[in-house]
Amino acid sequence: MTTPARRRLMRDFKRLQEDPPAGVSGAPSDNNIMLWNAVIFGPHDTPFEDGTFKLTIEFTEEYPNKPPSVRFISKMFHPNVYADGSICLDILQNRWSPTYDVSAILTSIQSLLHDPNPNSPANNEAAQLYRENRREYEKKVAAIVQESWNDDEDDDVEEEEGGKTAS
Amino acid sequence: MSQTDMKRQLSDPASDATDSEDMEEDDEYANYYYDNTDDLDIDKPKKTDDPEYFEYTILQTEDAERLLNEEVERLCSELKMSPSLAKMLLHVGQWQGEDIIERYQQDQRKLLTESNVSCPKEMKEDSLVGSSPGCPVCAECYPRDKFMGLTCGHLFCPHCWDMHFRFQIEQGITMGIECMGQKCKILVPEDFLYSVLKDSKLRDRFSKLCFMDLIKGHPKLRFCPGPNCSVIIHAKEPRAKKVECSVCKSTFCFRCGIEYHAPTDCDVIKKWLTKCADDSETANYISAHTKDCPSCHVCIEKSAGCNHMQCSKCKFDFCWMCLGDWKSHGSEYYECSRYKENPNIANESVLVQAREALKKYLFYFERWENHAKSLQLEEQTLQKITSRINVKVMENEGTWIDWQYLQNAAALLKKCRYTLQYTYPYAYYMDKGGRKQLFEYQQAQLEAEVENLSWKVERAEITHRGDLENQMDIAEKRRQTLLKDFLEV
Ligand SMILES: [Zn+2]
Ligand SMILES: [Zn+2]
Ligand SMILES: [Zn+2]
Ligand SMILES: [Zn+2]
Ligand SMILES: [Zn+2]
Ligand SMILES: [Zn+2]
Numbered sequence: 001m002t003t004p005a006r007r008r009l010m011r012d013f014k015r016l017q018e019d020p021p022a023g024v025s026g027a028p029s030d031n032n033i034m035l036w037n038a039v040i041f042g043p044h045d046t047p048f049e050d051g052t053f054k055l056t057i058e059f060t061e062e063y064p065n066k067p068p069s070v071r072f073i074s075k076m077f078h079p080n081v082y083a084d085g086s087i088c089l090d091i092l093q094n095r096w097s098p099t100y101d102v103s104a105i106l107t108s109i110q111s112l113l114h115d116p117n118p119n120s121p122a123n124n125e126a127a128q129l130y131r132e133n134r135r136e137y138e139k140k141v142a143a144i145v146q147e148s149w150n151d152d153e154d155d156d157v158e159e160e161e162g163g164k165t166a167s
Numbered sequence: 168m169s170q171t172d173m174k175r176q177l178s179d180p181a182s183d184a185t186d187s188e189d190m191e192e193d194d195e196y197a198n199y200y201y202d203n204t205d206d207l208d209i210d211k212p213k214k215t216d217d218p219e220y221f222e223y224t225i226l227q228t229e230d231a232e233r234l235l236n237e238e239v240e241r242l243c244s245e246l247k248m249s250p251s252l253a254k255m256l257l258h259v260g261q262w263q264g265e266d267i268i269e270r271y272q273q274d275q276r277k278l279l280t281e282s283n284v285s286c287p288k289e290m291k292e293d294s295l296v297g298s299s300p301g302c303p304v305c306a307e308c309y310p311r312d313k314f315m316g317l318t319c320g321h322l323f324c325p326h327c328w329d330m331h332f333r334f335q336i337e338q339g340i341t342m343g344i345e346c347m348g349q350k351c352k353i354l355v356p357e358d359f360l361y362s363v364l365k366d367s368k369l370r371d372r373f374s375k376l377c378f379m380d381l382i383k384g385h386p387k388l389r390f391c392p393g394p395n396c397s398v399i400i401h402a403k404e405p406r407a408k409k410v411e412c413s414v415c416k417s418t419f420c421f422r423c424g425i426e427y428h429a430p431t432d433c434d435v436i437k438k439w440l441t442k443c444a445d446d447s448e449t450a451n452y453i454s455a456h457t458k459d460c461p462s463c464h465v466c467i468e469k470s471a472g473c474n475h476m477q478c479s480k481c482k483f484d485f486c487w488m489c490l491g492d493w494k495s496h497g498s499e500y501y502e503c504s505r506y507k508e509n510p511n512i513a514n515e516s517v518l519v520q521a522r523e524a525l526k527k528y529l530f531y532f533e534r535w536e537n538h539a540k541s542l543q544l545e546e547q548t549l550q551k552i553t554s555r556i557n558v559k560v561m562e563n564e565g566t567w568i569d570w571q572y573l574q575n576a577a578a579l580l581k582k583c584r585y586t587l588q589y590t591y592p593y594a595y596y597m598d599k600g601g602r603k604q605l606f607e608y609q610q611a612q613l614e615a616e617v618e619n620l621s622w623k624v625e626r627a628e629i630t631h632r633g634d635l636e637n638q639m640d641i642a643e644k645r646r647q648t649l650l651k652d653f654l655e656v
Binding site: 004007008011062064065066091095097098099100 | 303304305306327330331333334347348349350351
């Protein structure tokens with residue numbers, strides 16, 4: 001059955017393939033267009049560099065009037081990411097616009113890795129270290145970057161795909 | 168008090184009539200109260216020098232709609248704009264019509280931009296490309312002239328606008344619906360919405376929700392918070408004063424909508440109620456209904472509202488709150504309501520300070536709770552008196568007019584007790600100093616007279632009518648004095 005939400009998601013997928021933004025990738029899961037798997041590569045010149053962070057994106061039939069719920073599956077250490085992997089980002093909550101698509105969501109999260117917002121902390125420890133002890137913060141981030149590779153070893157297709165986009 | 172005592176007293180309204188002097192005196196009092204029945208019967212003060220005086224009217228939905236429309240029309244004709252835009256400006260500008268007109272005439276563009284109804288020129292954009300562009304939301308392609316948008320230039324297909332409005336209305340958003348553009352805060356005026364939204368059910372729902380939004384945003388209007396009551400209170404001035412709904416009879420503070428709380432102000436009472444709710448253990452500790460007589464130590468249960476207790480065994484008169492001798496409570500040195508702070512507290516350890524803080528809170532909380540309980544008991548007293556008067560009147564033992572003074576006394580007692588209860592949160596948050604001293608002095612005066620009145624109301628059958636009415640007068644005067652000095656107007 002095709003609904004406005006599904007039609008829009010097909011378009012999002014097409015756009016993501018035709019015009020892939022650097023450092024992110026995503027695709028609907030095999031038999032459910034409402035559930036996507038995505039990968040964000042740690043941006044250059046940030047402590048997250050070289051990390052490959054997996055996420056899931058869950059849409060409802062109210063998309064794009066309502067934002068999807070986005071969560072990191074890979075372990076994350078970031079001032080605006082909660083322990084369960086959900087993300088504190090305005091465009092995923094009160095500043096959502098129906099014009100955002102999957103590509104825009106992923107690049108927004110990518111830039112959040114670049115510029116954390118320590119004023120609305122979702123992870124107090126990360127926010128405090130980011131403000132007061134940048135070296136310790138970078139050490140902790142380095143640890144989860146390493147862990148993100150371990151995730152990939154017992155994975156297959158996505159890693160290869162990701163590798164291509166990153167290079 | 169025994170029922171038979173009460174009956175005897177009630178069944179003999181003319182007992183004083185045998186004494187002509189007494190009768191004269193009684194008539195004097197009766198006349199005095201006839202002149203002021205409004206002040207006693209309904210809690211709505213009428214006199215302008217009354218600190219609780221508050222002018223308001225009760226509106227039905229249609230009346231309130233008419234009132235809003237009049238304000239919208241005034242702005243329309245003054246500024247030559249559409250009703251839809253005027254409504255939006257009034258809602259965003261908290262219905263300060265004069266202020267809006269002035270700002271509009273000074274700098275039209277600035278006001279419209281600040282109110283999020285119009286976009287500054289430099290931010291306008293048109294993201295559509297080609298002669299048959301795709302909608303930024305659904306990606307369907309349409310001819311250019313099919314697209315619609317607001318002053319910001321964000322254009323979308325009618326279908327996507329419709330979906331957007333549906334979704335927002337389902338979330339209960341009406342006056343706050345924004346454009347769909349990224350980071351765009353431009354508000355959607357209702358004429359634009361109605362030009363898109365064709366579903367009549369949804370249009371209806373929008374108009375109903377919108378009305379509620381407008382009322383909630385209007386400083387001089389408030390929905391009655393009473394259960395299943397749909398009337399709207401229209402106040403002359405938006406103040407923290409007492410409203411009694413003539414439809415459902417609930418009373419509340421106009422500004423914050425919770426129970427009336429003079430002399431304490433809206434923010435302070437919220438703080439106090441939260442504090443009390445957080446501390447349920449304290450409440451349990453306090454709620455004990457029994458105490459030992461300070462003289463003979465027999466266990467005494469409190470069953471009436473009055474805090475002037477008399478031990479049933481040794482007849483010792485004492486105060487329920489502080490267990491002190493009642494004799495000292497009648498004097499100028501009444502100190503039961505005043506918390507005595509440790510003068511050396513600043514030099515004490517953190518632990519001692521914490522204990523002192525708790526002690527202080529408990530002192531005020533205990534009195535707050537105690538007056539609340541007394542109030543409940545006095546409500547029962549009022550009901551008992553009312554039903555007994557009913558019986559008397561039915562049995563032709565005097566008329567309502569003969570007995571009404573008893574009911575008035577019980578009603579006035581409740582009113583005074585209520586204010587007294589709400590003086591405690593006020594005092595708790597007050598800074599030390601001369602003003603607090605004055606407040607506590609007046610609070611103590613009021614408390615003493617309320618307890619005297621309570622004592623007399625409970626013993627109505629053995630209290631002389633003139634004596635009772637005199638006590639009513641004194642208690643109400645104390646209440647008025649305190650409110651005049653401390654109720655922020
Ligand atoms: Zn569209
Ligand atoms: Zn816009
Ligand atoms: Zn009501
Ligand atoms: Zn209030
Ligand atoms: Zn005793
Ligand atoms: Zn006392």
